[in-house]
Amino acid sequence: MEISSKSPVSLYVQLKDYLVQEIKSHRLNPNDQIPSERELCDKFSVSRTTVRQAIRLAINEGLLYSIHGKGTFVAEPKIDQGLIRLTGFEETIKGRGLTPSMKVLEARLISADVHITGLLGLPVGSDIASFKLLGIANNTPMVLFYYYLPTALGLEAIEHVRSYEAQKGWFSFTRYYRETKQVDVGSAHQTFEATVATDEQAVLMEYPPGGALFKVTSIIYTREKEPLEVRYAYYRGDYYKFSISRDVGS
């Protein structure tokens, strides 16, 4: 591939396109280090500014990532999770050929704040079961989950998550509702937001503070429309995207 200042495409865009082709053709693979700035300057006879612009563009597009003092590497393609049929963490991670596991950061009864009791339709100050779980793929923390359940439903789950953790498994609340509690999930209301990692979340997820997080808030109801669970899930923005295909009405 040639890079030419006579092309109407800017030099740095041409250089980014070169990197795209290297990735698409598998000459560069996920987590490979890309050539140094100096090598790229020499190879294409372009300035260091041009090389840096190309790399910055590729990082912004999620194609590369850089580690301070180490260099620039090819990013893993993001996990693409369907939005219409929302798959569970275990299924999504296994579908990528990775091993899901769970770290229990909290599993206990707490006095709920007014916000959570309001969402669950409980009196202010009610005890609820509170869970904070880290979803891990192989050894990488991917998602931070917070679950809030009425005590009657959640008390038993506190024991379960501990035993699943010990077995290096993933505890599915949906399966627990159906199989243990004989409760059918009826519907869900979900909101999706972009947020940034707090210092605490960054430490837990081994993620830079201020890194982008995709936040999903779910309020889950029984078939009888009773609130069953409030869930907040924070997905690492560098690993996850969500997608939907739809017919567009006129």
Place this chain on the structure above:
Amino acid sequence: MEISSKSPVSLYVQLKDYLVQEIKSHRLNPNDQIPSERELCDKFSVSRTTVRQAIRLAINEGLLYSIHGKGTFVAEPKIDQGLIRLTGFEETIKGRGLTPSMKVLEARLISADVHITGLLGLPVGSDIASFKLLGIANNTPMVLFYYYLPTALGLEAIEHVRSYEAQKGWFSFTRYYRETKQVDVGSAHQTFEATVATDEQAVLMEYPPGGALFKVTSIIYTREKEPLEVRYAYYRGDYYKFSISRDVGS
């Protein structure tokens, strides 16, 4: 409302709950300044640490925002946009009782990079029509849109967006396809990601660099499944959330 160290709920959560109640009861309204740290300390006989924890929690939950050197204020509730039937910018903003307008940052033919031509099914290096538009509600920049269209479809739109801008209106590409080009939109593939504002985006959107952005990538097809448009929309994370209600299959 009393705050008591005898309650099982932490003092700072009680104090945050107090702020929630003040907002829900409209004693505090969007963009009102909340009482100073000193006033809250005195009113509830708690430490400044407790007050700061409560305010930090409320900011993290999106209830408050702070401006350095000015104080802490009540946040506007986020715009809640449906995900299943995606409404246009104009309709969404009007639905909130605000006035939508558009600033044209770019509207011209460019040589597309390999990524965009790939998505549009065009030869590498093809000219395409490129648009960068800022969606504004009253005077606040809310969304940064990038549109890429094949030249045959986009050339005329370049003139249109300029004239809509002059009339302080909003240009709907969907309406343009249908009414001017007699092209029916058939389907869309969309992905949703959390990202953070680049320095350039931050300046354009009057948003702090590193602020959270909700990125929606759309590839829009005709009924004949020809790619019609590639669109990137960056929604300010502090103003927008997206929601969906669904039945959950078993």
